[in-house]
Amino acid sequence: AELRRLVQDVARVGELARELQDSAANLISRTSNEEQALRQRAVGLDADLRRIQTSVNAAVRRGGTLDAKDADKLDEELCRARWLISDGDVGSLLPNKSHGRFLKMFLGPINVRAIRKDVRLKVKEEYNNYRDRTAFMFLLFPSMLLLLRAWVWDGCFPAWPVQLYQAWLLFLYTSLALRENILRANGSDIRPWWIYHHYCAMLMALVSLTWEIKGQPDCASKQKGVQLFLEWAVMQAFAMLLQNRYQRQRLYTRIALGKARRMDVVWGETAGVDGQLWLLCPILFILQGFEAYVGMKLLLIASEGLVPEWQVVVCGILLVLMAVGNFANTVQTLMVKSRF
Amino acid sequence: AELRRLVQDVARVGELARELQDSAANLISRTSNEEQALRQRAVGLDADLRRIQTSVNAAVRRGGTLDAKDADKLDEELCRARWLISDGDVGSLLPNKSHGRFLKMFLGPINVRAIRKDVRLKVKEEYNNYRDRTAFMFLLFPSMLLLLRAWVWDGCFPAWPVQLYQAWLLFLYTSLALRENILRANGSDIRPWWIYHHYCAMLMALVSLTWEIKGQPDCASKQKGVQLFLEWAVMQAFAMLLQNRYQRQRLYTRIALGKARRMDVVWGETAGVDGQLWLLCPILFILQGFEAYVGMKLLLIASEGLVPEWQVVVCGILLVLMAVGNFANTVQTLMVKSRF
Numbered sequence: 274a275e276l277r278r279l280v281q282d283v284a285r286v287g288e289l290a291r292e293l294q295d296s297a298a299n300l301i302s303r304t305s306n307e308e309q310a311l312r313q314r315a316v317g318l319d320a321d322l323r324r325i326q327t328s329v330n331a332a333v334r335r336g337g338t339l340d341a342k343d344a345d346k347l348d349e350e351l352c353r354a355r356w357l358i359s360d361g362d363v364g365s366l367l368p369n370k371s372h373g374r375f376l377k378m379f380l381g382p383i384n385v386r387a388i389r390k391d392v393r394l395k396v397k398e399e400y401n402n403y404r405d406r407t408a409f410m411f412l413l414f415p416s417m418l419l420l421l422r423a424w425v426w427d428g429c430f431p432a433w434p435v436q437l438y439q440a441w442l443l444f445l446y447t448s449l450a451l452r453e454n455i456l457r458a459n460g461s462d463i464r465p466w467w468i469y470h471h472y473c474a475m476l477m478a479l480v481s482l483t484w485e486i487k488g489q490p491d492c493a494s495k496q497k498g499v500q501l502f503l504e505w506a507v508m509q510a511f512a513m514l515l516q517n518r519y520q521r522q523r524l525y526t527r528i529a530l531g532k533a534r535r536m537d538v539v540w541g542e543t544a545g546v547d548g549q550l551w552l553l554c555p556i557l558f559i560l561q562g563f564e565a566y567v568g569m570k571l572l573l574i575a576s577e578g579l580v581p582e583w584q585v586v587v588c589g590i591l592l593v594l595m596a597v598g599n600f601a602n603t604v605q606t607l608m609v610k611s612r613f
Numbered sequence: 614a615e616l617r618r619l620v621q622d623v624a625r626v627g628e629l630a631r632e633l634q635d636s637a638a639n640l641i642s643r644t645s646n647e648e649q650a651l652r653q654r655a656v657g658l659d660a661d662l663r664r665i666q667t668s669v670n671a672a673v674r675r676g677g678t679l680d681a682k683d684a685d686k687l688d689e690e691l692c693r694a695r696w697l698i699s700d701g702d703v704g705s706l707l708p709n710k711s712h713g714r715f716l717k718m719f720l721g722p723i724n725v726r727a728i729r730k731d732v733r734l735k736v737k738e739e740y741n742n743y744r745d746r747t748a749f750m751f752l753l754f755p756s757m758l759l760l761l762r763a764w765v766w767d768g769c770f771p772a773w774p775v776q777l778y779q780a781w782l783l784f785l786y787t788s789l790a791l792r793e794n795i796l797r798a799n800g801s802d803i804r805p806w807w808i809y810h811h812y813c814a815m816l817m818a819l820v821s822l823t824w825e826i827k828g829q830p831d832c833a834s835k836q837k838g839v840q841l842f843l844e845w846a847v848m849q850a851f852a853m854l855l856q857n858r859y860q861r862q863r864l865y866t867r868i869a870l871g872k873a874r875r876m877d878v879v880w881g882e883t884a885g886v887d888g889q890l891w892l893l894c895p896i897l898f899i900l901q902g903f904e905a906y907v908g909m910k911l912l913l914i915a916s917e918g919l920v921p922e923w924q925v926v927v928c929g930i931l932l933v934l935m936a937v938g939n940f941a942n943t944v945q946t947l948m949v950k951s952r953f
């Protein structure tokens with residue numbers, strides 16, 4: 274009797290499993306058919322939009338029939354329609370835009386785009402949390418090295434703690450660059466420069482790893498480059514902490530306003546956080562100035578022949594490049610924002 | 614008239630875009646509801662399966678009512694049912710298993726699992742192609758360095774080409790480790806060791822980057838470690854080329870047989886490629902022996918004090934570790950396969 278019951282149970286669950294599998298296969302194929310249909314409608318509509326936009330532009334150029342106010346209204350409506358297709362729920366069904374070479378290089382051609390919007394927001398939030406967690410380490414690690422050097426190590430870095438730090442830095446920047454590329458694939462509006470900035474920082478961490486850390490005698494002058502590098506890192510950590518605070522509040526405000534979408538910004542984001550930006554930016558400018566100063570100083574050291582390694586030159590150039598790029602992009606961000 | 618037509622066109626496409634957006638939102642929410650329902654059924658069924666498996670096991674232990682053949686049949690049916698849930702189309706709807714710490718560290722908690730099976734197979738194929746493309750570089754790069762050293766550089770490596778190579782190696786292994794973790798999340802059966810092996814190789818590339826490459830005088834003996842490292846790399850490239858050839862054929866055979874699923878292997882994969890394995894493995898064993906030899910040699914060099922850097926010791930230990938692990942896992946793979 275017990276055996277019969279067991280056999281029946283097993284047959285029953287086997288049957289249930291097959292049914293479930295059929296339902297799942299059915300759901301997947303049905304969904305992918307419907308997605309396909311929507312995708313075709315989207316592609317068709319996109320072509321229509323382009324055509325009409327061209328006509329509107331032509332009409333505006335010709336003048337006469339269309340006055341400026343009408344043209345603006347038409348433009349706005351077209352823009353809104355385009356945004357619905359590219360960024361709304363339709364957008365998540367469209368074939369993936371290429372994720373960019375960086376992601377492809379590391380991950381291959383996988384899909385990192387989340388379909389549901391709440392998941393996309395969670396990715397962003399997790400990114401902010403990650404930055405918070407690391408910013409702390411980011412400040413602590415180089416500060417400790419600099420303090421230990423003064424108090425314990427007699428003015429002389431031993432090689433391995435510094436190299437450990439540099440390896441960690443390389444990992445950190447790689448991870449940030451990957452995550453930001455993923456955010457971008459999920460529709461974030463991040464300026465390309467902030468990602469390039471992390472590529473530069475990755476390169477710098479890599480180069481600094483090959484940088485030989487010379488010991489006694491006279492290490493203070495031989496290690497000048499390393500010291501400057503660490504001072505830059507401490508300062509970078511401050512920038513990151515400030516920026517995190519601002520970005521987190523910004524995201525929360527946007528979620529609270531239900532405006533976690535790209536175009537809403539263009540349509541007038543006047544949330545309270547933008548005031549903070551005017552407070553944050555002067556500090557950022559000072560830090561960027563310091564970044565350029567450290568870069569110049571490294572180049573100076575190299576040109577004086579105190580530390581004749583190519584690594585010093587490369588790091589110096591990268592720092593100056595990053596400072597200029599950061600400055601230019603911060604200014605551009607401010608200009609775009611102040612236009613609304 | 615033209616103006617009116619334009620306004621009408623714009624209004625029409627605006628309307629179409631809104632409709633499309635509504636359809637898409639509708640599809641997404643409908644799908645996610647249905648998925649939710651299936652998920653709940655799957656979770657319930659999973660609990661049932663576990664319960665019944667326990668009863669079967671208990672009955673087998675008690676003996677008497679259940680003879681060995683019946684028990685085997687029940688076990689197989691349960692196993693099949695479990696597999697349908699975990700690995701079939703249902704599996705792709707289940708909440709993501711955690712992707713492992715490595716992916717999370719680099720990418721954050723994003724979903725890298727493809728829902729459709731054909732996409733999953735494409736990921737695997739792309740991984741194989743990637744390995745092919747890099748295996749070529751992997752062989753060429755260190756061979757060139759060794760040849761240039763003998764022919765052009767007078768027996769002495771300059772630092773930067775070697776460091777460039779090591780940086781590339783670090784990137785390559787990171788990328789392979791990421792891709793393999795993604796494959797695993799997509800249901801590949803890859804043994805964890807092959808991934809750990811890439812973590813070790815990443816660590817080794819990182820350590821070798823901090824490895825100071827000394828120049829004249831007497832560089833030949835000072836650079837002994839670097840030379841061994843490069844020779845290991847050349848040999849590793851051969852292993853990779855052979856393995857690629859085998860894995861690619863294996864994938865094609867499995868796709869051709871429609872057996873691109875995990876359990877099919879357990880249920881008797883006796884495809885032609887398994888013969889190749891007995892040809893490949895002796896070569897792999899030789900290469901693994903050489904890997905251990907290089908590792909021991911590095912340790913010997915370090916103990917003799919010829920190259921007193923800690924990097925040499927760490928690389929030596931890692932190489933021996935990798936050789937032992939590779940050997941053990943290749944043997945285990947062979948044992949598992951020969952059991953069927």
Ligand SMILES: CC(C)(COP(=O)(O)OP(=O)(O)OC[C@H]1O[C@@H](n2cnc3c(N)ncnc32)[C@H](O)[C@@H]1OP(=O)(O)O)[C@@H](O)C(=O)NCCC(=O)NCCS
Pocket residue numbers: 397453456460461462463464467509512516519520523550553557560561564599600602603606
């Ligand atoms: C200037 C700054 C505060 C502007 O931030 P912002 O108001 O969020 O800028 P935007 O409105 O253009 O942001 C658009 C998107 O890019 C993101 N973003 C902006 N700057 C970013 C940065 N540096 N890193 C990562 N993401 C950034 C935003 O989060 C936003 O994402 P979303 O579309 O997913 O919401 C910010 O870019 C910044 O802190 N830059 C300075 C960094 C710096 O110089 N550091 C080094 C100092 S030495």
Ligand SMILES: CC(C)(COP(=O)(O)OP(=O)(O)OC[C@H]1O[C@@H](n2cnc3c(N)ncnc32)[C@H](O)[C@@H]1OP(=O)(O)O)[C@@H](O)C(=O)NCCC(=O)NCCS
Pocket residue numbers: 737793796800801802803804807848849852856859860863890893897900901904939940942943946
């Ligand atoms: C021994 C070996 C040939 C067995 O390969 P196999 O027959 O594919 O082994 P399995 O059947 O256990 O493979 C299971 C899965 O792991 C994958 N896999 C096995 N070994 C792998 C490896 N070294 N790297 C990446 N993936 C591997 C297979 O592709 C398969 O994936 P799938 O489930 O998606 O189809 C292979 O593991 C190998 O080449 N190892 C030796 C590597 C080595 O020692 N290199 C260094 C030499 S110094």
